[in-house]
Amino acid sequence: MGMKVYGPAASTNVARVLVCLEEVDAEYELVPVDMPSGEHKSPEHLVRNPFGQVPAFQDGELILTESRAIAKYVLRKGGSQLLRECNLSESAVVNVWLEVEAAHFNSAMSPIIFQCFVVPMVLGGTPDMKIVQENLEKLKKALEVYEARLSKFKYLAGDFFSLADLSHFPTAYYLLGGPHASVIDAYPHVKAWIADIMARPSVKKVTELMKMPSAQTD
């Protein structure tokens, strides 16, 4: 049995895993999970992800959850250099910026994506602009730090591309596709860096999966 990823490709956390599978050219199967009907809370899915979330991942007997943990497993198994685990200092800096992605970029982007995409398109509601504004301010503070960093180095961990950069792709995809894309115009190095990530073949392949009707959450 090959590797299986459970969840809609349009989910940022699922996409994070898919892009790593593409980077190492792995064979895998994407198994849909119908979230609007609550399939992610079904007994079958809870066996794979006890928190009732996506993605879940299976490789033989091994079942994993948490996209960044799955991403690392996939990259290591595939012999990728995107973690730099052969080098103590480099791998440490990759981990620093992976943590930054989760704690500062994703934490601001997630509520914005929820309000601007999920609320209108899936829940049929109106975005809460107060939440969007608060998180845009947080995002801008983070982007200032990113701009300073990317003015010194080509990529976040140094002059080499790593999982730290790649991990930003799913949320960057929604930022570019949403009403607040112009926020990055004030940060030219960030803008160029995002364009570089989006041009990768693995990223292009996964964005196609994210756009497919079967991948949508409604």
Place this chain on the structure above:
Amino acid sequence: MAPVKVFGSAMSTNVVRVLVCLEEVGAEYEVVNIDFQAKEHKSPEHVARNPFGQIPAFQDGDLFLFESRAIAKYVARKHKSADADLLREGNLNEAAMVDVWTEVEAHQYNPAISPIVYECLVNPAMKGLPTNQKVVDESLDKLKKVLEVYEARLSKTKYLAGDFVSFADLNHFPYTYYFMATPHALVFDSYPHVKVWWESLMSRPSVKKLSANMPTSWP
């Protein structure tokens, strides 16, 4: 070799996250206090080490790091030994399980437990703010759901990543320690395997040593 430096208060949860790994691997280190009340964490010197103006920051020779989990992983990796293999990177599957439960701590456990610590201890003691009971109640509901998952897991394995203690378990120490000083500590009594797991973490020499410097009662 010069001892590594950890910048931040030795009482702060995220600083302790790093210190517990340093203690577990037996590395020499120095804690350089950063005066939060005097806003030293926002000073140019500190922002040069941590561009988000947070603690901890870390220095090992020419290498500067920030983000407590990244720092702690570096420490665990650098000082890996037969007695201290916290990341299990020699085994693909074991390393994956350590990563999973480290992420679970960050994304499921911590967001449920930390608001209770902030509302019940930090806000009243350090900011003179009253406890927001609504936040506490919502967080307790979330925490109980998380603890159900932990109970199921720890009924099957001795520790989170398997039958070996790992980086994932240690990451739970700082915030849980302070949670036990809030009025809600008894919540853990409903999850017997979780309670046994917590007590076994508390009995580790590294944890006992650091606990001695962490207050259990707050002014």
